[in-house]
Amino acid sequence: MPTLAPMIDPFGRHVAYLRVSVTDRCDFRCVYCMAEDMTFLPKRDLLSLEELDRVCSAFIDKGVRKIRLTGGEPLVRKSIMTLVQSLGRHLRSGALDELTLTTNGSQLAKYAGELAFHGVRRINVSVDTLDPSKFKAITRWGDLAKVQEGIRAAQAAGLAIKINAVALKGVNDGEIPEMIRWAHGQGMDLTLIETMPLGDIDGDRTDQYLPLSVVRAGLMDRFTLEDIPYKTGGPARYVRVAETGGRLGFITPLTHNFCESCNRVRLTCTGTLYMCLGQEDAADLRAPLRASEGNELLNSAIDEAISRKPKGHDFIIDRRHNKPAVARHMSVTGG
Ligand code: SAM
Ligand code: SF4
Numbered sequence: 001m002p003t004l005a006p007m008i009d010p011f012g013r014h015v016a017y018l019r020v021s022v023t024d025r026c027d028f029r030c031v032y033c034m035a036e037d038m039t040f041l042p043k044r045d046l047l048s049l050e051e052l053d054r055v056c057s058a059f060i061d062k063g064v065r066k067i068r069l070t071g072g073e074p075l076v077r078k079s080i081m082t083l084v085q086s087l088g089r090h091l092r093s094g095a096l097d098e099l100t101l102t103t104n105g106s107q108l109a110k111y112a113g114e115l116a117f118h119g120v121r122r123i124n125v126s127v128d129t130l131d132p133s134k135f136k137a138i139t140r141w142g143d144l145a146k147v148q149e150g151i152r153a154a155q156a157a158g159l160a161i162k163i164n165a166v167a168l169k170g171v172n173d174g175e176i177p178e179m180i181r182w183a184h185g186q187g188m189d190l191t192l193i194e195t196m197p198l199g200d201i202d203g204d205r206t207d208q209y210l211p212l213s214v215v216r217a218g219l220m221d222r223f224t225l226e227d228i229p230y231k232t233g234g235p236a237r238y239v240r241v242a243e244t245g246g247r248l249g250f251i252t253p254l255t256h257n258f259c260e261s262c263n264r265v266r267l268t269c270t271g272t273l274y275m276c277l278g279q280e281d282a283a284d285l286r287a288p289l290r291a292s293e294g295n296e297l298l299n300s301a302i303d304e305a306i307s308r309k310p311k312g313h314d315f316i317i318d319r320r321h322n323k324p325a326v327a328r329h330m331s332v333t334g335g
Pocket of ligand 2: 027126
């Protein structure tokens with residue numbers, strides 16, 4: 001049970017979900033996420049794993065029930081299993097319902113067993129295509145065979161897997177039916193994501209943007225999609241695909257506004273708290289964290305931040321807006 005007053009924002013939303021970007025670094029360079037030549041944060045600016053544990057634990061004391069580790073690529077942070085292990089104590093005590101992770105899968109073969117051992121039950125793995133050469137083109141540095149090996153290891157360890165795929169115009173749109181059959185055939189959910197205008201990348205986002213309303217209409221020629229009330233705490237809307245029996249999610253930040261039910265905040269690896277993925281406003285938690293050994297300053301900084309959680313975002317992708325709606329990359333706040 002939370003030991004402190006729960007976090008309720010000005011719009012009455014109860015903040016119960018914390019996403020933590022444990023590093024901004026990554027071993028891939030996905031075209032919609034990063035430029036190939038990225039400058040990463042100096043290591044000295046990062047919170048240590050102990051400090052990340054302290055902030056997460058403070059949020060749990062204030063009513064957070066679900067934590068997702070993300071990045072950058074969370075599994076490339078050195079000794080990351082130390083954090084997974086220490087947060088696992090909150091699962092065992094019942095203070096936390098779920099500890100989960102979003103990963104590109106490159107290191108999963110190595111870590112799947114340990115993740116399951118420390119109490120992780122579900123993970124999201126990002127796979128945008130099943131074609132090895134397209135995979136290389138999208139991720140620039142990734143190897144699909146390694147990711148597939150990681151997925152098999154995660155399944156063998158008993159982890160439930162949701163595949164996340166970003167819908168990219170002219171790249172993977174023709175492949176989505178095949179991806180549905182592949183994911184569902186292996187007992188995995190699949191969620192499709194629209195590209196969001198976050199951070200400068202090397203290309204033009206209007207070339208990549210594919211509204212999921214269009215994808216969904218196309219899928220309805222081939223599949224029977226039944227709306228279902230399934231919720232994972234995230235913003236996806238789910239359907240059941242009658243032909244496969246599996247679940248298909250749609251995350252549509254641009255064509256549909258999901259802010260009204262937003263229950264989450266995002267912590268970066270430097271201790272900055274973003275109250276909304278689509279807004280610049282943020283609160284520094286690192287200074288209050290480091291200013292004293294007790295959590296009073298940290299707790300009041302968190303309360304003050306939650307009191308500023310905005311009603312929603314206003315992403316726009318069109319040719320009149322050449323700049324990203326938000327300058328920081330997804331790898332900073334972790335999606
Ligand atoms: N590296 C891990 C991964 O790829 O799963 C975790 C971090 S990644 C930033 C989290 C998710 O955000 C991935 O599913 C990725 O495809 C998605 N993503 C990255 N940049 C995006 C963008 N500009 N628009 C939409 N989704 C994006
Ligand atoms: Fe790395 Fe994930 Fe961004 Fe791809 S989407 S570059 S895997 S952080």
